[in-house]
Amino acid sequence: MSNKRLLVIIPAYNEEESISSTVDELTSTLPGVDYVVVNDGSKDGTERICLEHGYNYVSLPVNSGLTVGFQTGMKYALRNGYDYALQFDADGQHRPEYISKMLDLAVAEDVDIVIGSRFVNKCKEVSARMLGSRIITVAIKLTTGKRVADPTSGMRMFNRKMIERFANDDSLNPEPESISYLMKKGAKVREVQVEMRERQAGESYLNIPKSIAYMARACISILFVQWFR
Numbered sequence: 001m002s003n004k005r006l007l008v009i010i011p012a013y014n015e016e017e018s019i020s021s022t023v024d025e026l027t028s029t030l031p032g033v034d035y036v037v038v039n040d041g042s043k044d045g046t047e048r049i050c051l052e053h054g055y056n057y058v059s060l061p062v063n064s065g066l067t068v069g070f071q072t073g074m075k076y077a078l079r080n081g082y083d084y085a086l087q088f089d090a091d092g093q094h095r096p097e098y099i100s101k102m103l104d105l106a107v108a109e110d111v112d113i114v115i116g117s118r119f120v121n122k123c124k125e126v127s128a129r130m131l132g133s134r135i136i137t138v139a140i141k142l143t144t145g146k147r148v149a150d151p152t153s154g155m156r157m158f159n160r161k162m163i164e165r166f167a168n169d170d171s172l173n174p175e176p177e178s179i180s181y182l183m184k185k186g187a188k189v190r191e192v193q194v195e196m197r198e199r200q201a202g203e204s205y206l207n208i209p210k211s212i213a214y215m216a217r218a219c220i221s222i223l224f225v226q227w228f229r
Helices: 019-029 046-053 066-079 096-108 128-144 160-168 176-184 208-223
Strands: 006-012 034-040 057-060 084-087 113-117 156-159 189-193
Touching (some): 006 096, 019 046, 046 057, 057 066, 066 160, 096 113, 096 189, 176 189
Parallel strands (some): 006 084, 034 057, 113 189
Antiparallel strands (some): 113 156
């Protein structure tokens, strides 16, 4: 793996059932890797587990949502001089063996954002969830002229320039609409084929109604709202 300084940001809300296996797998796969768990006001034992295991973590006093949790991690990365930061799920879906490949690509091609994509070499399955992903892919293509095969992937790596943007711009979030917006502003984005697992424990906050609302909001933002930013 490159000798560039990388911080893995792990936002966590009520992930007591998976946080230890996620962090332990990360550190055993990449010994010496720097990471920070951002405990987003969890009501369960997430913070206690981090404390008992000696994990590097920060805790927000109340649940503030993914955007604030991720921005907290980016501020941490900026203040501590990291060259790259990786958004990494606490629920066990993301696999750390792909991190080195993502970092090597980012460094070799001077990429601003590297997305861990499930669909570089594989086709999307036919399902309601993937229909939403296809629609967002089309929306990004229409507005940027470039294709992102897996726009909803939460496994994303950012260079120092992007760290500064996310740390200081409250209008940005770790969602497809911000990736599209940054692409329109000239950000260089690449994708690396990865495999992901299903959530290993706990429950996703995205139920069916919330998933539909998420997709609709992302498309409206990409197709319309961003023209006025």
